Amino acid sequence: MYRTVALAAALVLASACTAGGGKDKDGGPAADAPQTIQVWHGWSADHEVKAFEDAVAGFRRAHPNITVKITGNQLDDQITNAIRGGNPPDVVSSFTTDNLGQFCQSGAWQELTPRLQKDKVDLGIFPKAVQDYTQFKGKRCALPLLADAYGLYYNKKLMKGEKPPTTMSELAALAKKLTVRDPDGTIKVAGFMPSVQYYEHTPQHIAPSFGVKWLGADGQANFSKDPGFKAYLRWSKELLDWYGLQNARKFMRSMGQEFEASNPFQKGKVAMAIDGEWRTKFIEKEAPTLDYGTAPPPVADDRRDQYGSGFTLGTIMGIPRGAKHPEAAWALVKYLTTDTQAVVTLANALGNVPSTRDALASPDLKLPPQFKTFMDVFRHPGTSTSPSSPNGGDYLVQFQEFVQDQWEPGKVSDLDKGLRDLDVKIDKALQLSGG
Incomplete structure (x- = not known):
């Protein structure tokens, strides 16, 4: 259900913008304008890089006006340096949820709550532990992109x-x-x-x-x-x-x-x-x-x-301060983190725990029998995070x-x-x- 809703919302967001593209309220191009966005993630193994490309493929089909350029093997130091230097990518992901407090408190990653409210994204699609590690003191500057359980x-x-x-x-x-x-x-x-x-x-x-x-x-x-x-x-x-x-x-x-x-x-x-x-x-x-x-x-x-x-934690995704295409960046962040098929595609290819309730229950998950342990640990009410x-x-x-x-x-x-x-x-x- 959420896959269909998320994709429809993304398409509505694009079609609601002025014809021919304009400027969004943050000064960047509107989501329907022709543009290229830069995306950085930390995965480096061949099967991981391919998995991310496969997940983005659905977004590219839904947003042919947005060219998505992806760079892998980019960790927190590179991301932080790019933000400080005033030339960040448009979308970033991090394996280090421990750094989220810094990202949110410093404003290095943009607050997402206004965008979530505008697009009526129900945070209930994410388990509670996942909701907890993507916010800091009420500031939600990230959304979850798969989870890890031990x-x-x-x-x-x-x-x-x-x-x-x-x-x-x-x-x-x-x-x-x-x-x-x-x-x-x-x-x-x-x-x-x-x-x-x-x-x-x-x-x-x-x-x-x-x-x-x-x-x-x-x-x-x-x-x-x-x-x-x-x-x-x-x-x-x-x-x-x-x-x-x-x-x-x-x-x-x-x-x-x-x-x-x-x-x-x-x-x-x-x-x-x-x-x-x-x-x-x-x-x-x-x-x-x-x-x-x-x-x-x-x-x-x-x-x-x-x-x-x-114990659980996971990959987080957000929009850095200074992103030049924030509307298109938000469309991609929302798609990758809430679209059931995108989450399932990544989970199947990377062998990570799906981070939405619908993806956790999806019949399209194709993972080995040993993986069930981690799904069960992730769902357990006593599972904690740092x-x-x-x-x-x-x-x-x-x-x-x-x-x-x-x-x-x-x-x-x-x-x-x-x-x-x-x-x-x-x-x-x-x-x-x-x-």
């Missing part, structure tokens, strides 16, 4: 008949059982690598299993106040110490690249790993014979009732640095004090940024 991948052969763990204590015990070492302690197969330096095993993705709240109600750092953080840190450190820090580092230095066929899970060197739903697409292309399963991420033992939930802040994901970066540089190497003698000091440091940075 789950547990497991190699069925290496599992040797074991069931996927549902709690973090079960995960630790099974990781030890499945690990294979040489006599000198060298890790040949890791049951589960707890270090934050292992790809997606960042605090942002693992700590939610302990029910953590990153920021308090006052918007300040919550690391010393929420016991979930200490539980997470102690769990990961115990397992890392069992491996031995030097053995773990040696293993991680030997690993292949995360987004190449040499990825250690795909090569059978890791039995279990937390990863995003997109891994199903990479396995399909790079390790098609791999016999694997997926399950929700394990949860802390005192949160068994929350098993099935997880909140936006005025200085982006600085609080996440600082916590990860604390874990990597101090906690994992055993340099923290007083964890409570270490977390209090971290809160003070983060709060100072938030205050300087206007938080």
Whole structure:
């Protein structure tokens, strides 16, 4: 239903403009005027670039007057520099929802609420978690373009008949059982690598299993106040110490690249790993014979009732400050984020979670059986995301640095004090940024 409505709205928007094209209220050409818009996205793999082109194809058919030029592999730094330099593209997308607070508060990405209201776009087409991570303090400067959900991948052969763990204590015990070492302690197969330096095993993705709240109600750092953080840190450190820090580092230095066929899970060197739903697409292309399963991420033992939930975030799309064709840019943003067929086309090709309710339920989704786990995690009412802040994901970066540089190497003698000091440091940075 929403695909038809969105496309019709886009066509009405074009036809309602003055014949022959004119100027919109923001000074750019009207949506029906002949024009070329520049679009930047962050995808770089061949199948990802093609997927974006395929999704835009429907827009090009509906808007033959708009030439869409697409540039991939453009991340937040390039986007921010272009905006600051006064020569931004017309449409941008970002993988980093943590930076949304900066984008909205600074005005680097334009407020979309007036356009949403004018075109009567019902935000109810997006699940609540998605609505939350596309706005900051009431400012909605982005719309969602697919979502990511995280789950547990497991190699069925290496599992040797074991069931996927549902709690973090079960995960630790099974990781030890499945690990294979040489006599000198060298890790040949890791049951589960707890270090934050292992790809997606960042605090942002693992700590939610302990029910953590990153920021308090006052918007300040919550690391010393929420016991979930200490539980997470102690769990990961115990397992890392069992491996031995030097053995773990040696293993991680030997690993292949995360987004190449040499990825250690795909090569059978890791039995279990937390990863995003997109891994199903990479396995399909790079390790098609791999016999694997997926399950929700394990949860802390005192949160068994929350098993099935997880962590989510996603790609966001918006119009940067200084865009020269804002009306045409809005037409494209609205199309790609609300048109069911466009969302489904991207989800099928990229292996990402659809970000609208209609796309989630679409019979046109063609994804492997293992993908269902991520759809279920995404829908779970207990699934959480990391909140936006005025200085982006600085609080996440600082916590990860604390874990990597101090906690994992055993340099923290007083964890409570270490977390209090971290809160003070983060709060100072938030205050300087206007938080």
